[in-house]
Amino acid sequence: MTTNQPDLSVFETLESEVRSYCRGWPTVFERAQGSHLHDEDGRSYLDFFSGAGSLNYGHNNPALKRALVDYLEGDGITHSLDMATTTKRAFLRAFQNLVLSPRALPYKMMFPGPAGTTAVEAALKLVRKVKGREAVVSFTNAFHGMTLGALAVTGNALKRAGAGVPLVHGTPMPFDRYLDGRTPDFLWFERLLEDQGSGLDKPAAVIVETVQGEGGVHVARSPWLRDLAGLCHRHDMLLIVDDIQMGCGRTGAFFSFEEAGITPDVVTLSKSISGYGLPMSLCLFRPELDVWEPGEHNGTFRGSNPAFVTATAALHTYWTDDGMEKQTRVRGEQVEQALHAIRDEHPRLGAEVRGRGLVWGLAFADASRAAAVARRAFDLGLLVETSGPRDEVVKLLPALTVAPQELDEGLRILARSVRETG
Ligand SMILES: Cc1ncc(COP(=O)(O)O)c(C=O)c1O
Numbered sequence: 001m002t003t004n005q006p007d008l009s010v011f012e013t014l015e016s017e018v019r020s021y022c023r024g025w026p027t028v029f030e031r032a033q034g035s036h037l038h039d040e041d042g043r044s045y046l047d048f049f050s051g052a053g054s055l056n057y058g059h060n061n062p063a064l065k066r067a068l069v070d071y072l073e074g075d076g077i078t079h080s081l082d083m084a085t086t087t088k089r090a091f092l093r094a095f096q097n098l099v100l101s102p103r104a105l106p107y108k109m110m111f112p113g114p115a116g117t118t119a120v121e122a123a124l125k126l127v128r129k130v131k132g133r134e135a136v137v138s139f140t141n142a143f144h145g146m147t148l149g150a151l152a153v154t155g156n157a158l159k160r161a162g163a164g165v166p167l168v169h170g171t172p173m174p175f176d177r178y179l180d181g182r183t184p185d186f187l188w189f190e191r192l193l194e195d196q197g198s199g200l201d202k203p204a205a206v207i208v209e210t211v212q213g214e215g216g217v218h219v220a221r222s223p224w225l226r227d228l229a230g231l232c233h234r235h236d237m238l239l240i241v242d243d244i245q246m247g248c249g250r251t252g253a254f255f256s257f258e259e260a261g262i263t264p265d266v267v268t269l270s271k272s273i274s275g276y277g278l279p280m281s282l283c284l285f286r287p288e289l290d291v292w293e294p295g296e297h298n299g300t301f302r303g304s305n306p307a308f309v310t311a312t313a314a315l316h317t318y319w320t321d322d323g324m325e326k327q328t329r330v331r332g333e334q335v336e337q338a339l340h341a342i343r344d345e346h347p348r349l350g351a352e353v354r355g356r357g358l359v360w361g362l363a364f365a366d367a368s369r370a371a372a373v374a375r376r377a378f379d380l381g382l383l384v385e386t387s388g389p390r391d392e393v394v395k396l397l398p399a400l401t402v403a404p405q406e407l408d409e410g411l412r413i414l415a416r417s418v419r420e421t422g
Contacts, residue, residue: 006041024371024385025378032059035402037383046410048398049383053213053245053359056272057314058399064276067313068306077305082111082298087308094315099254105263107284110292113299114279116244116270117145122283122297123207123266124149127238130289131204137189137237138207139175141215141389144242153207155215156389171200175212176224185224186231193235205238205266206231210256213245216388217354217361217395225260238265238289244281248272249400251357252328254319265289273307275314280307318400328357328400331407335360335396338411342418349418360396362414367392369421376417382410 006027011019027039035058037045050056057064072078077085092109100107112122124136138144138153145151151160152167160167173189192198210225212218220228232239241264246256248269257264266289270281279301318324332355339353339362350365364370367390374384374394387395394414398407 006039021385024374025383034058034060035399035406044381045378046382046406046413048396048410048414049385050397050399051277052271052385053250053397054271054277056248056250056400057275057318058401059277061276061314061317061401063317064310064313067309068276071306071309076309079301080303080305081300082303085303085305085308087305087312088303091308091312094312098315098319103255103258105255105284106286107267108287108290110283110285110297111302112281112283112297114281114301114304115145116268116281117147117150118299119244119268119270119281119283120144120150120153120207120242121147123240123242123268123285124153124205125297126283126285126289126292127205127240127266130291131236131238133202133204134169135171135201135203136169136205136207137171137173137203139209139212140172140178141175141212141218142172142207142209142242143212143214144207144209145244171203173206175208175215175218176220177218185227190231190235193231202235203237205240207240207242209242209246210260211246211251211356211359213359213395213397214387216363216393217359219354219356220260222260225257225262229260229262229264232265240264240266240268242268244268244270246359248275249318249324249328249357250359250397252325252332254325256357272314274304274311276307276310278304278307278310280304280311324400331398331400331402331404332357332360334404334407335398335411338408338415339396342415345415346418346422354393355396358396358398358400358402361387361393362396362418363388363393365392370394372421373414373417376421377413380413380417382413382417384414 008026029037030040031038035047037047112118136153141155144153148163151163152170192200210220229239241257243256265286267284273282274280339360343351343353352363354361370386370392374386377384385395387393
């Protein structure tokens with residue numbers, strides 16, 4: 001379909017080899033609105049990637065953009081480290097009143113830095129300080145970020161190898177359904193905790209994603225999460241839920257752990273918390289865990305006021321009632337049905353459908369098929385990424401604000417891409 005060859009030479013010569021997404025989507029993007037991106041040659045792409053989960057409310061969401069433009073035009077403060085500002089106050093109040101209080105969640109809020117991985121670092125430091133222990137348990141196929149602490153609790157071999165130093169004080173345990181389905185959940189973990197000869201140092205905490213996004217869209221069942229919370233309680237370990245990708249409504253409820261009815265000790269949020277794709281992250285924890293000394297963990301870019309403005313606007317626009325949650329469940333069913341139809345159309349592929357809310361994965365037995373499908377989808381005007389340890393999963397993260405017709409169009413392109421790569 002593309003006629004012009006995009007001019008990528010500047011990126012190829014000046015930008016590091018580390019770049020990745022631009023390799024799968026070789027074009028130069030210029031503008032975006034809602035669920036569409038447009039390149040400089042005027043081609044449109046339906047976006048089922050949403051900035052890896054950072055654009056749950058779509059690109060340049062009008063309500064958020066209005067609030068941001070008004071704020072900038074009024075010479076509102078942009079940078080303020082962790083000084084008190086009117087915008088931070090508005091965000092703290094909105095988050096407390098619209099998110100925490102209605103869910104009876106007792107958390108204090110910390111702004112650790114702009115990226116998700118900085119929130120994870122803060123969470124790991126805090127649990128270690130509180131418990132006076134070094135070990136943290138994570139799960140197979142977990143993804144928590146690229147800085148060394150977060151990488152130590154991340155599974156992916158390629159990413160871990162990039163560390164260049166030993167990644168220590170993290171121990172992986174089997175995620176839900178990682179084993180054969182016959183071994184009782186947590187049998188191994190609890191045995192190690194109870195056996196003085198096991199060699200497992202008593203962990204300060206366990207860190208978990210309720211749905212592993214980067215790890216290949218593995219969904220933890222609610223009973224598994226509840227059992228994990230119980231295990232943590234019994235063995236005096238804190239529970240961290242990393243809701244960086246699955247929070248802010250991605251699975252339906254604002255927090256992905258709500259469905260399981262658990263209350264983690266620590267929660268990390270980032271990606272869609274600003275609502276506009278502006279960098280922002282949050283570390284939430286029970287008040288009694290707030291043992292930080294002033295300035296003990298800091299950073300120059302902790303309190304981006306433009307991000308507070310759009311984050312507050314997003315909460316007021318989408319989280320004053322359960323409308324967004326209900327809509328996400330309905331849209332999710334639309335995706336699930338379409339993925340089942342694709343799977344059933346190609347029984348020999350042995351594809352597996354996984355997901356919850358509006359995060360879905362189509363896992364292929366032959367990993368190369370996932371890349372081929374994503375590439376064909378790009379040619380046909382749909383952006384989807386791959387995930388999983390072998391990049392074997394085509395992962396769908398449409399904006400929560402996507403229209404049913406847009407979903408339908410994207411799912412038809414996906415079905416065609418699977419067909420045409422056979
Ligand atoms: C669950 C989870 N935690 C942490 C991170 C790291 O966030 P960032 O890339 O903003 O550092 C990600 C990013 O994909 C993530 O999905």
